[in-house]
Amino acid sequence: MEILTGVPASPGIATGRAVRWDGTESGRTDPATDLPDASQRVVADLTRRAEAATSTEGRSVLEALALFAEDPELLAAAGRLEQAGTAAPEAVRTAAAGYAEQLRGLGGYLAERAGDVVDVGERLAASLEGRAPAEIPQPGHPYVLVALDLAPADTALLDPSAVVGIVTEHGGPTSHTTILARSLGIPAVVACGGARDSADGHEVVVDGTAGEVVVDPTPDLVDERAARERDSAERRSRSTGPGRTADGVAVRLLANVGTLDDALTAAAADVEGVGLFRTEFLFLGRSDEPTLDEQADTYAEVLSAFGGRTVVVRTLDAGSDKPVPFLDLPAEENPALGVRGLRTASVRAEVLVRQLEALVLAAERTGTAPWVMAPMVATVDEARRFATLAREAGVGTVGVMVEVPSAALRAPHVLAEVDFASVGTNDLAQYALAADRQLGDLGELLDPWQPAVLDLVAATCAGGAATGRPVGVCGEAAADPRLAAVLVGLGVRSLSMAPVAVPAVRAALEAVDLPTCEKAATAARSAATAADARASVTELLR
Numbered sequence: 001m002e003i004l005t006g007v008p009a010s011p012g013i014a015t016g017r018a019v020r021w022d023g024t025e026s027g028r029t030d031p032a033t034d035l036p037d038a039s040q041r042v043v044a045d046l047t048r049r050a051e052a053a054t055s056t057e058g059r060s061v062l063e064a065l066a067l068f069a070e071d072p073e074l075l076a077a078a079g080r081l082e083q084a085g086t087a088a089p090e091a092v093r094t095a096a097a098g099y100a101e102q103l104r105g106l107g108g109y110l111a112e113r114a115g116d117v118v119d120v121g122e123r124l125a126a127s128l129e130g131r132a133p134a135e136i137p138q139p140g141h142p143y144v145l146v147a148l149d150l151a152p153a154d155t156a157l158l159d160p161s162a163v164v165g166i167v168t169e170h171g172g173p174t175s176h177t178t179i180l181a182r183s184l185g186i187p188a189v190v191a192c193g194g195a196r197d198s199a200d201g202h203e204v205v206v207d208g209t210a211g212e213v214v215v216d217p218t219p220d221l222v223d224e225r226a227a228r229e230r231d232s233a234e235r236r237s238r239s240t241g242p243g244r245t246a247d248g249v250a251v252r253l254l255a256n257v258g259t260l261d262d263a264l265t266a267a268a269a270d271v272e273g274v275g276l277f278r279t280e281f282l283f284l285g286r287s288d289e290p291t292l293d294e295q296a297d298t299y300a301e302v303l304s305a306f307g308g309r310t311v312v313v314r315t316l317d318a319g320s321d322k323p324v325p326f327l328d329l330p331a332e333e334n335p336a337l338g339v340r341g342l343r344t345a346s347v348r349a350e351v352l353v354r355q356l357e358a359l360v361l362a363a364e365r366t367g368t369a370p371w372v373m374a375p376m377v378a379t380v381d382e383a384r385r386f387a388t389l390a391r392e393a394g395v396g397t398v399g400v401m402v403e404v405p406s407a408a409l410r411a412p413h414v415l416a417e418v419d420f421a422s423v424g425t426n427d428l429a430q431y432a433l434a435a436d437r438q439l440g441d442l443g444e445l446l447d448p449w450q451p452a453v454l455d456l457v458a459a460t461c462a463g464g465a466a467t468g469r470p471v472g473v474c475g476e477a478a479a480d481p482r483l484a485a486v487l488v489g490l491g492v493r494s495l496s497m498a499p500v501a502v503p504a505v506r507a508a509l510e511a512v513d514l515p516t517c518e519k520a521a522t523a524a525r526s527a528a529t530a531a532d533a534r535a536s537v538t539e540l541l542r
């Protein structure tokens with residue numbers, strides 16, 4: 001028996017034989033005659049896949065990929081390279097890489113769409129070269145799929161009755177692949193180094209809750225994990241309504257939304273509101289700023305969809321080399337450390353002011369006042385300046401995201417300026433561990449169980465306690481049921497996540513009381529490594 005550790009990506013436990021997939025093409029087809037022909041074929045293929053997709057999320061990912069495959073800017077950029085003498089397949093790969101780079105510059109959720117564009121570029125190039133797209137293995141029995149990484153278009157098509165678990169060596173907790181695995185209910189572990197060599201052909205247990213892959217498990221271990229999974233599936237299906245611990249401490253369970261569609265879907269789910277409304281989608285790729293009315297209309301639609309429930313809106317989180325041309329920001333060597341997030345307001349304050357005005361207009365129209373927070377706040381001065389601007393615009397509840405270690409370390413002073421804080425563990429891990437969140441092979445460093453990240457969350461909660469301000473978490477850490485208990489033990493009282501993750505987190509919290517959460521928090525922070533933290537909390541919560 002060998003235990004491999006990775007990052008838990010989709011909760012649940014599955015057992016099966018591992019089949020390694022290296023994504024090699026399944027054969028040859030007639031090459032596309034030119035780029036428009038390749039575009040048509042890839043769009044047709046992705047549309048066919050979308051129709052066959054086994055989940056709504058899968059369908060929308062495939063539809064979004066089909067849009068990339070006929071994107072006029074992408075095709076025009078490839079066409080220009082081709083005219084300058086580059087062979088068509090290389091031209092489209094290069095154009096897609098450039099487009100992906102622009103998305104990466106945006107940071108956050110949009111940066112994670114970069115992999116989708118690269119995937120589409122590869123599909124267009126394969127069509128031009130006459131290579132048929134690789135197909136997921138079909139060994140004729142349910143199995144655990146083990147790969148270096150998985151493209152979203154492949155993940156979207158997985159049939160949960162055939163693929164019972166997913167293990168990848170690359171990939172982060174926030175990639176499209178992870179989100180899709182969750183929506184399909186397939187347990188998944190990502191950033192699991194060495195998995196392909198160790199697991200291929202062997203019986204494995206994929207524990208997507210603990211982030212473990214057990215190769216050649218003993219029969220006792222298989223039985224024990226299966227019983228645990230039955231128990232937690234039953235608890236998940238029983239629990240509904242507001243989040244609370246076993247001893248009745250309220251922990252609000254909120255949704256992360258990144259588009260209007262997301263918001264409308266989340267509004268119909270059993271969530272207590274929105275803990276992170278990423279507004280970037282309104283600004284992406286625009287050559288002029290969305291007008292006050294356009295913004296107000298969109299915000300009003302989201303606010304009214306949620307009725308009286310809380311909606312926490314994050315103001316524009318942009319990077320300096322971002323494809324939001326109207327911001328007119330200079331190019332930078334290190335965009336993640338540059339003029340991004342709230343810092344863009346020091347260059348173009350009027351864009352932030354207009355966004356705040358639009359939010360206030362939307363509040364007036366709907367009778368629901370959003371909570372409004374700024375991304376990437378690093379200092380007390382920044383928190384104060386943002387709070388002043390927001391309050392002058394008429395915003396009633398003003399907050400900051402804590403995703404830069406300096407803000408966590410100085411939380412009492414930062415929080416004294418505002419009404420609440422929301423910890424963005426995705427960026428907090430990136431900056432605390434100096435690990436680019438876009439690099440799949442740094443997944444281990446980006447693990448929110450890293451004790452250093454938990455120390456920073458604890459520092460933020462101490463600031464919350466000292467000032468009486470509530471502290472929530474809206475990074476992916478909130479979606480991990482065991483880590484949720486740790487976060488509550490640290491003092492966090494709201495957790496915002498993809499709505500599909502809410503039932504498992506709700507059930508996990510219902511099963512523990514606050515003193516146990518506090519013990520879990522102490523155990524996690526006393527651990528030397530992320531793996532030790534996870535192991536000791538798993539043991540304690542058992």
Ligand code: PEP
Nearest residue numbers: 108109424425426427475
């Ligand atoms: C975060 O950084 O944790 C966060 C929630 O924001 P984003 O993922 O959009 O950067």
Ligand code: MG
Nearest residue numbers: 108403424427
């Ligand atoms: Mg962030």
